[in-house]
Amino acid sequence: MGGDGVNALFLAAEQIEGVEVTRTGLFPDLMWLVPLLPALSFIAILFFGKKFPDKGHSVGILAIGVAFLLSLAGFIDLVTGAQTVEKHWVWYELETLELTFGMNYDFLTGLMFVVVTFISLLVQIYSTGYMHDDERYSWFYAALSLFTASMLLLVTSDNLILMLVGWEGVGVCSYFLIGHYWEEKPNSSAAIKAFITTRIGDVGFMFGIFALFILAGTFNITEINHLAEEGAIAGPSLTIAALLLFCGAIGKSAQFPLHVWLPDAMAGPTPVSALIHAATMVVAGIYLVARLFPVFEFASGGVPLEVVGVIAAITMLIAAFLALIQDDIKRVLAYSTISQLAYMFAGLAVGVFTAGIFHLLTHAVFKALLFLGAGSVIHAVHSNNMSDMGGLRKYMPATFKTYIIGSLALAGIFPLAGFFSKDEIIGGALRAGIDGTRATAWIVFASALITAFITALYTARMCIKTFWGEYRGHGEPHESPGSMTSPLWVLGGLTLVVGFLGFPVIGVFKYWLFAEGEVAHEFELLYNVVLPVITVGGALIAFFLAYKWFYRNEWRFDFRKTSFGWMYGFAERKYYLDDLYLGGVVKPIQYPLAAATYWANQHVIDGIVNGTARGTIGAASGTYRADQGVVDFGVNGAAGLTNFSGGLLRYIQSGNVQRYAAVLFASIAIFVAVFAFA
Amino acid sequence: MPVAYFLVLSALLFSIGVYGVLARQHAVLVLLSVELMLNAANINLVAFSAMLGEAGVPGQVFALFVIAVAAAEVGVGLAIVILIYRNRRSVDIDEMSLMKW
Amino acid sequence: MADTYLQIIFWAFFVLMAIAGVRVVTSRNVIHAALYLVATLLGAASMYVLLYAEFVAWVQVLVYVGAVVVLMLFGLMLTRAPIGSANFDNNQRLVAAVCAGLLFAVTSFILVRAFDGQEIDFTSTEGTKVQSIGEAIFSIYVLPFEIVSVLLLAALVGAVVISRRDEGPVED
Numbered sequence: 040m041g042g043d044g045v046n047a048l049f050l051a052a053e054q055i056e057g058v059e060v061t062r063t064g065l066f067p068d069l070m071w072l073v074p075l076l077p078a079l080s081f082i083a084i085l086f087f088g089k090k091f092p093d094k095g096h097s098v099g100i101l102a103i104g105v106a107f108l109l110s111l112a113g114f115i116d117l118v119t120g121a122q123t124v125e126k127h128w129v130w131y132e133l134e135t136l137e138l139t140f141g142m143n144y145d146f147l148t149g150l151m152f153v154v155v156t157f158i159s160l161l162v163q164i165y166s167t168g169y170m171h172d173d174e175r176y177s178w179f180y181a182a183l184s185l186f187t188a189s190m191l192l193l194v195t196s197d198n199l200i201l202m203l204v205g206w207e208g209v210g211v212c213s214y215f216l217i218g219h220y221w222e223e224k225p226n227s228s229a230a231i232k233a234f235i236t237t238r239i240g241d242v243g244f245m246f247g248i249f250a251l252f253i254l255a256g257t258f259n260i261t262e263i264n265h266l267a268e269e270g271a272i273a274g275p276s277l278t279i280a281a282l283l284l285f286c287g288a289i290g291k292s293a294q295f296p297l298h299v300w301l302p303d304a305m306a307g308p309t310p311v312s313a314l315i316h317a318a319t320m321v322v323a324g325i326y327l328v329a330r331l332f333p334v335f336e337f338a339s340g341g342v343p344l345e346v347v348g349v350i351a352a353i354t355m356l357i358a359a360f361l362a363l364i365q366d367d368i369k370r371v372l373a374y375s376t377i378s379q380l381a382y383m384f385a386g387l388a389v390g391v392f393t394a395g396i397f398h399l400l401t402h403a404v405f406k407a408l409l410f411l412g413a414g415s416v417i418h419a420v421h422s423n424n425m426s427d428m429g430g431l432r433k434y435m436p437a438t439f440k441t442y443i444i445g446s447l448a449l450a451g452i453f454p455l456a457g458f459f460s461k462d463e464i465i466g467g468a469l470r471a472g473i474d475g476t477r478a479t480a481w482i483v484f485a486s487a488l489i490t491a492f493i494t495a496l497y498t499a500r501m502c503i504k505t506f507w508g509e510y511r512g513h514g515e516p517h518e519s520p521g522s523m524t525s526p527l528w529v530l531g532g533l534t535l536v537v538g539f540l541g542f543p544v545i546g547v548f549k550y551w552l553f554a555e556g557e558v559a560h561e562f563e564l565l566y567n568v569v570l571p572v573i574t575v576g577g578a579l580i581a582f583f584l585a586y587k588w589f590y591r592n593e594w595r596f597d598f599r600k601t602s603f604g605w606m607y608g609f610a611e612r613k614y615y616l617d618d619l620y621l622g623g624v625v626k627p628i629q630y631p632l633a634a635a636t637y638w639a640n641q642h643v644i645d646g647i648v649n650g651t652a653r654g655t656i657g658a659a660s661g662t663y664r665a666d667q668g669v670v671d672f673g674v675n676g677a678a679g680l681t682n683f684s685g686g687l688l689r690y691i692q693s694g695n696v697q698r699y700a701a702v703l704f705a706s707i708a709i710f711v712a713v714f715a716f717a
Numbered sequence: 718m719p720v721a722y723f724l725v726l727s728a729l730l731f732s733i734g735v736y737g738v739l740a741r742q743h744a745v746l747v748l749l750s751v752e753l754m755l756n757a758a759n760i761n762l763v764a765f766s767a768m769l770g771e772a773g774v775p776g777q778v779f780a781l782f783v784i785a786v787a788a789a790e791v792g793v794g795l796a797i798v799i800l801i802y803r804n805r806r807s808v809d810i811d812e813m814s815l816m817k818w
Numbered sequence: 819m820a821d822t823y824l825q826i827i828f829w830a831f832f833v834l835m836a837i838a839g840v841r842v843v844t845s846r847n848v849i850h851a852a853l854y855l856v857a858t859l860l861g862a863a864s865m866y867v868l869l870y871a872e873f874v875a876w877v878q879v880l881v882y883v884g885a886v887v888v889l890m891l892f893g894l895m896l897t898r899a900p901i902g903s904a905n906f907d908n909n910q911r912l913v914a915a916v917c918a919g920l921l922f923a924v925t926s927f928i929l930v931r932a933f934d935g936q937e938i939d940f941t942s943t944e945g946t947k948v949q950s951i952g953e954a955i956f957s958i959y960v961l962p963f964e965i966v967s968v969l970l971l972a973a974l975v976g977a978v979v980i981s982r983r984d985e986g987p988v989e990d
Binding site: 719721722729730731733735736739741742743746749752756760770774775778780784786790791792796798803810 | 821824825828832835836839840842843848851852855858859862865866869870871873874877878881882885886889890892893894896897898899905906907908909910911913914915917918919921922925926929930933934935936937938939940942946950951954955958959962963966969970972973974976977978980981983
Binding site: 692693694696700701704 | 735738739740747810811813814815816817
C-alpha cells in the first residue's frame with residue numbers, strides 16, 4: 040500500500056490490513072448481471088406490465104431478488120478472499136479519448152450492491168401492499184426497477200462518464216417517482232424542484248469531471264485515483280476539480296445549500312422516500328466522495344476534505360433544528376436524513392473513512408425502517424401529520440415495535456446500529472481535532488455532538504407524538520397488512536445486529552473497507568468509554584426532555600414569546616432559503632428568459648423548420664415529375680417493346696401441327712445439307 | 718445393279734410421304750402418308766441387307782421390327798383420331814388448333 | 819441378260835410405286851388414297867422379293883396390306899369419310915412441296931454420293947433362309963423382339979383405353 044507521504048498525518052497505531060486475496064471467486068465475475076437484471080425488468084414491466092395479472096410486480100421482485108442474492112454471494116466471496124474484478128469494454132474511441140463501458144467490483148461496490156438491492160427488494164415487497172390500488176402500479180414498478188438499475192450502474196462503473204449516466208438516471212427516476220401523484224400540483228412541483236436542484240449540483244459535477252479529464256487524461260476512476268495518490272496530478276486545479284465534484288454530491292445528497300428539495304420530495308409515495316431518499320440515491324454523493332477519496336485526500340493536503348467537513352457540520356445542525364419543528368412525520372424523517380448524510384460526509388472528512396461508510400450502511404437499514412414504518416402509520420391514519428396521530432402503539436403493535444427499534448438506532452443508543460457508527464464518527468472528529476490532522480475537526484466535533492443531542496430530541500418527540508397519548512385523528516386505525524409489516528420486522532432485526540459489524544476494535548467491518556493510510560486503533564479509554572458515555576447520556580437526557588415537553592406537556596414555554604422568538608419564525612420559514620431561491624433564481628429565469636426563448640422559438644426556429652419543409656416539398660415535387668417523365672417512360676417503354684415483339688412472335692405459334700412439322704422437316708433438310716456440304 | 722437405285726427409290730417415297738404429312742388436311746390421310754414414309758425406310762433397310770449378302774440378315778430383322786412398330790402406331794393413332802372425331806365431330810387438322818395463340 | 823431383266827422389273831415397279839405414292843398424297847377421294855397405298859405397299863413387297871427377302875415380303879403383305887390398310891379403312895368409315903371427291907389439302911401445299919423437294923434432293927444426293935459404286939449381287943439363286951432370320955431374332959435380337967412385343971401390347975391396351983366411351987359408375 041502506497042501513499043507514504045500522507046501517513047505522517049495520521050498517528051499510527053497499526054495499519055489496517057484488508058482481507059487477504061486467496062482466490063478468484065465465481066460470483067464477482069458475474070456482477071455485471073446485477074445492474075442488468077433490474078434494467079431488463081424495467082423494459083419487461085414497461086411493455087408487458089399491464090398484461091400480467093399482478094400488474095408486473097412479480098417480475099420486478101423476482102429480478103431484484105435474484106440481483107440481491109447475486110450481490111450477497113458476490114460480497115461473501117469478496118469477504119472470504121476472492122479477488123476484486125475489473126472489466127471493461129471499449130465503446131467508442133477517439134484519438135485522445137476512450138469511452139468504455141466498465142465495471143469495477145470491489146468492497147465498496149459490493150457493499151453498495153448489497154444495500155441497494157436489499158432495500159430495493161424490501162421496498163418492492165412493501166409496495167405490493169402500500170400501492171395496491173394505485174392506477175399507475177405497473178409504471179411505479181417499472182420506475183423502481185429502472186432506478187435500481189441506474190443506482191447499481193452508478194456504483195459499479197469504473198469511469199466517470201458511466202457514473203454520470205447512472206447519476207442522471209437516478210435523478211430522472213427520482214423525478215418520476217416523486218411526481219407519481221402528479222394530479223396534485225404540489226407533487227409535480229416538488230418533483231421539478233428536486234430535479235432542478237440536483238441539476239444545479241450536477242453542473243458542478245460535470246465540470247469537475249471535465250477538469251479531472253484535463254488533468255489526468257482519462258475518465259477511468261482507478262487511474263485517476265492512482266495519479267492523485269502519486270501526486271502526478273496536484274495543485275489548485277485538483278482542488279478545484281474536487282470541489283466541483285463535491286457540488287454534485289451536495290446536490291444529490293441534499294447538503295447545505297442544496298438541501299431544499301429533500302423535504303418537499305416527501306410528496307412522493309412513502310416507499311419511494313424509503314428507497315430513494317433514505318437509503319440509496321442520496322448516498323450517491325457519499326459514494327462519489329468515497330470512490331474518489333484519493334482525489335479529495337491528496338489535493339493540496341486535504342483542502343477539499345476540510346470544505347466537506349464544514350458543509351457537513353453546517354448541514355447537520357440546521358437540518359436537525361428543522362426536524363424539531365415539523366408536524367409532518369415524513370418531513371421529520373427527511374430532515375433527519377439530511378442530518379445523517381452530513382454525518383457520513385463528516386466521517387469521510389475527518390479521516391474515519393470506514394466509519395463514514397459504516398454509518399451509510401447502518402443508516403440505510405434504520406432509515407428505511409423508519410420510512411416504511413411511517414408509511415405504515417400514514418396508511419392507517421390517512422394523514423401525514425403527527426397532529427392527527429397519537430396513541431398508535433395500541434392499534435399498531437408491530438409497526439410500533441419496529442419503529443421504536445429504528446428510532447433508538449437513530450438516536451444512537453447502545454447496542455443498536457446507529458450507536459456504533461455515529462460514535463466512530465464523533466470519535467474520529469475528536470481524534471482529528473486532538474491530533475491536529477484536520478483544521479476543521481473541532482467544528483465538526485462540536486456540531487456532531489450537538490446534533491446527536493438534537494437528533495435524540497426530535498426522534499423522541501416524533502415517537503411520543505405518534506405512538507403515545509390519545510388518538511387525535513379520525514376513524515379507527517388498524518395494523519397494516521403482512522406485506523407491509525414483514526419488511527419492517529426484517530429491517531428491525533437487521534438494525535439490532537448490523538451494528539456489531541463495526542464494533543470498535545473487534546468489529547470486522549474495518550477489514551472490508553478502508554482508505555489508504557487509515558489506521559485501526561486499539562482500545563483507548565477516551566474514545567471507547569468516555570465518549571460513548573457522553574453521547575448516550577446526552578441522548579437519554581434528550582429523551583427525558585422530550586418526555587417532559589411533549590408527553591407531559593410540562594416545562595413548556597412558548598418559545599415564540601421570548602426574545603429569541605424571531606428564531607422560531609426564521610426556522611419555520613426554513614431559514615428563508617426557499618424564498619431566496621424562488622425570488623432570486625427561479626423568477627428571473629422564468630419571466631424574461633422564458634419570454635425571450637419563446638420568441639426565439641416562434642420566429643427563428645420555427646422559421647427554419649418551415650423553410651426546410653417548403654424546400655423539401657419543392658424538391659419532392661421535382662422528383663415526382665422526374666419520376667413520372669423519365670423513369671416511368673423507361674419502364675413503360677420497355678414494357679411496350681416487349682408487348683410489340685411478343686405480338687409479332689405469337690404468330691409463330693399457330694396451333695397447327697402441320698405447320699410445325701413443316702418447319703421441322705425443313706430444318707432437318709437444311710441441317711443435313713449444312714453438315715454434308717460444309 | 719447399283720444399290721443407289723433402291724436408295725433413290727426410298728428417298729423418293731420418303732419425300733412423297735413428307736409432302737403428304739404436311740399438305741393433307743384429313744387426319745387419316747396424314748396417317749397414310751406416315752405409312753408411306755415407314756415403307757420407304759423399310760426399302761432402304763432391305764436394300765442394304767441384300768447388298769451385304771449373308772451378313773445382311775439383321776437388315777431384314779429390323780425391317781420386320783419396323784413393320785411391327787408401324788402396326789402398333791397405326792392402331793393407337795387411329796384410336797386417337799376416332800376419339801377426336803367423337804369429341805369434335807371433325808377430323809380436319811386445321812381445326813385442331815387449340816394451342817393457337 | 820438377267821441383269822437387264824432385273825433392271826426392267828425394277829424400273830417398272832419403281833414407276834408404279836412412284837405414281838401410286840403420288841396419287842396417295844394427291845387424291846381427292848379418301849378411299850382412293852387408301853387403295854393407292856395398297857398399290858404402293860404391294861409394289862414394295864415385290865421389291866422385297868426382288869431383293870431376296872421373301873419372308874419380309876410376305877409379312878409386309880400380311881401385316882401392312884392385310885391389317886394396317888384395313889384399319890385405315892375402318893378409321894375412314896368410322897369418321898364419316900366423305901364418299902366421293904372433296905378437297906383434302908390444306909393451305910400449306912406450296913411449303914410442303916418445297917420442303918419435300920428439298921428433302922428429296924438432299925437425301926438422294928447424299929445417298930448416291932455415299933454408296934456410289936456399291937452393287938447388289940444378284941448372282942445368288944436362293945433367297946434368304948427364314949431359318950437364319952429366326953436365328954438372328956432369337957439370339958442376337960431377342961431383347962428388341964421382346965420389347966416390340968411389349969410395345970404391341972401397350973399399343974393394344976392403349977388403343978382400347980383411348981377409344982372407350984365414357985361410362986358412368988357401375989350400378990350395384
